[in-house]
Amino acid sequence: MKAVRTIEELRSGIRALQINLGPEATVGLVPTMGYLHEGHASLIRRARKDNGIVVVSIFVNPIQFGPGEDYETYPRDEARDLALAEAEGADLVFLPSVETMYPxxxxxxxxxxDITTRLCGASRPGHFDGVTTVVSKLFNIVQPDKGYFGMKDVQQVAVLQQMVQDLNMNVEIVPCPIVREEDGLALSSRNVYLSEEERRQALVLSRSLREAAAAVSEGTAVTAGDIRNLLKRVISQSPLADIEYAEVVSFPGLQPYPDDEEISRKDEAVLMALAVRFGRTRLIDNRLFNPKEAN
Amino acid sequence: MKAVRTIEELRSGIRALQINLGPEATVGLVPTMGYLHEGHASLIRRARKDNGIVVVSIFVNPIQFGPGEDYETYPRDEARDLALAEAEGADLVFLPSVETMYPxxxxxxxxxxDITTRLCGASRPGHFDGVTTVVSKLFNIVQPDKGYFGMKDVQQVAVLQQMVQDLNMNVEIVPCPIVREEDGLALSSRNVYLSEEERRQALVLSRSLREAAAAVSEGTAVTAGDIRNLLKRVISQSPLADIEYAEVVSFPGLQPYPDDEEISRKDEAVLMALAVRFGRTRLIDNRLFNPKEAN
Structure with a gap:
């Protein structure tokens, strides 16, 4: 594995691998903000399985953070990240400086x-513009066949798929399953911000999603309003939880269902999505399911 | 030459040529809105000289027209366009429908x-967003090494160069000189809109630019204000001319020089740019020059 910091080194690194492996070798890109965990590891493994060449990028992208957000304090650990990427079989790790990405x-x-205005977009104006802009830069730099993204950031997946489709980009967005701790907490680099007590109470996110899905399947939650109420009721059992949203929307359109809309018999992808603050830490989680199939 | 209407046909047409010509054959793209004239012909010839494969696209892009602009009436003549493209040696002409480009x-x-807010951007809000969006779609579809654009649309060239640089796109924007009628009128598909009298009076555009450049070179126009006054004075000699702007700005930054700024000794690219209406027809013209070298 090779770690590179400039666009030129990265491009020549990819070219060298392509010459070695021949034109059949596809390129898989795993864009990350570093502080890698098992969720990222699963993306790299999937990219390794699918492609001849695997590139991991590590870049904390300033333009996707709003004022007052955690750009400065976002956790960083380059040495550990490089070890993890190497262990999972990455060929190249791209660690550009801010000046390299934004001269x-x-x-x-x-x-x-439209789809950027709801859910996380409502409280983080400009966030998704920063994401689409940096991801398209990375796509243009790496020219991957496939890009790998975790479904924990489900709105990001929907937005990137929309971008790729609208702009005829030559890359396939590959969404990968959420990876959770044994107790259900979705992995996130931001989990390190949590105090022990916050960490314990944060389990209501995954629990509320599980209970809501079970209630839909058992017929005790029928409408979108029922589901929203159930999610909020469960989350509110944690006194530290400050709900930003607890939503039920279509996927990938992210259209909120009206409160009285019957969800339990829908034969389509339905997304339950949460953003909840614990102290100064904002956590998100979600569950995508087909109510008809769940019945 | 092959004319194609779908993205799949275009991509397989390019692939076939690449297989035939080998990996050294670069791809040149000439994006147009059709109703081709000698200006477009010069772009195709330049692309032909530079590349193994030449693609011309013809698409009147609805999203770059504002309400009340001439999208519906924009002149179209497919048969003549295809004959011209073939005569100039294009390999592929891409004529997508609106549904193909925007399903x-x-x-x-x-x-x-920033640079989209001034000059034409001031009176055509959203115009350049439509241009950058469709050009990036065409770049993603064709994946050219070089894209050819006429300097008559000088702001478009500046905006596209900014986009390519900011987004790390793998394409070189090649600006090509304005082509003029013998009497000086810059070629434009929109010239067909002009009445005989408007056509005659429209010569003040190129004449004002010529006279202003001469005045700078002779030292009778020194400041940006002098140049603006001269341009407006000459254009106003045509009673049908309705000036939208007559500007002196830096290039490619398109920053207007203050009226009292001395232009005549600058050793940098200075742009004089005009937009003038004759009846219902809006014409643009410009002249890019280095005052120091012109002296």
Missing amino acids: QPTKTKIMVS | QPTKTKIMVS
């Missing part, structure tokens, strides 16, 4: 409308 | 800030 402040942004 | 209304737009 001048970017005047160009890629903006996806 | 759903696009939620994704590429937006360049």
Whole structure:
């Protein structure tokens, strides 16, 4: 494995591998913000399985953080990240500086409308513009056949799929399952921010999603309103939980279902999505399911 | 030459040529809105000289027209366009329908800030977002090494160069010189809109630019204000001319020089740019020059 910091090194590294492996070798890209955990490891493994060449990028992208968000304090551990990427079989790790990615402040942004305004977009204006812009830069730099993204950031997956489709980009977005701790907490680099007590109470996120899905399947929650109420009721059992949203929306359109809409017999992808603050830490989690199949 | 209407046909047409010509054959793209004239012909010839494979696209892009603009009436003549493209040696002409380019209304737009707000951007809000979005789609579909654009649309060239740089796109924007009628009128598909009298009076555009450059070179126009006054004075000699702007700005930054700024000794690219209406027809023209070298 080779770690590189400049665009030129990365491109020549990919070219060298392509010459070695021949034109059949596809390129898989795993874009990350570093502080890698088992969720990222699962993405790298999947990319390794699918492709001849695996590139991992590690870049804490300033333009996707809003004022007052945690750009400065976002956890970083380059040495550990490199060891993990190597252990999972990455060929190249790209660790650009901010100056490499933004030699001048970017005047160009890629903006996806509509689906970026809801859920996380409502409280993080400009966040998804920063994500689509940096991901398209990485796509242009690496020119991957496939890009791997975790479903924990489900709205990000929907937004990137929309971008790729609208702009005819030559890359397939591969969504990968959420990886959880044994007790259900979805893995996130931000989990390190949690105090022991917050960490314990944060289990209500996955629990509320599990209980809601079970209630839909058992017929005790029928409408979107029932599901929203159930999610909020369960989460509120944690006194430290401050709910930002607890939503039921279509996927990938992310249209909220009206409260009185019957969800339990829908034969389509339905997304339950949560954002909850514990102290200064904002956690998200979600569950995508087909109510008809769950019955 | 082959004319194709779908993305699949285009991509397989390019692939076939690449297999035939080998990996050294670069791809040149000439994006147009059709109704081709000698200006477009010069772009195709330049692309032919530079590349193994030449693709011309013809697409009147609805999302770069504002309400009340001439999308519906924009001149079209497919048969003549195909004959011209063939005569100039194009390999492939891509004539997508609106449904092919926008199977759903696009939620994704590429937006360049700052330099899109001035000159034509001031009177055509959203125009350059439509241009950058469709050009990036064409770049993703064709994957050209070089894209050819006429300098008559000088702001478009600046905006596209900004986009390519900011997003790390793998394509070189090649600006090509303005082509003029013998009497100086810059070629434009929109010239067909002009009445005989408007056509005659429209010569003030190129004449004002010529006279202003001469005045700078002779030292009779020194400041940006002098140049603006001269441009407006000459254009106003045509009673049908309705000036939208007559500007002196830096290039490619498109920053307006203050009226009292001395231009005549600058050793940098200076752009004089005009937009003038004749009846219902909006014409643009410009001249890019280095005052120091012109002296």
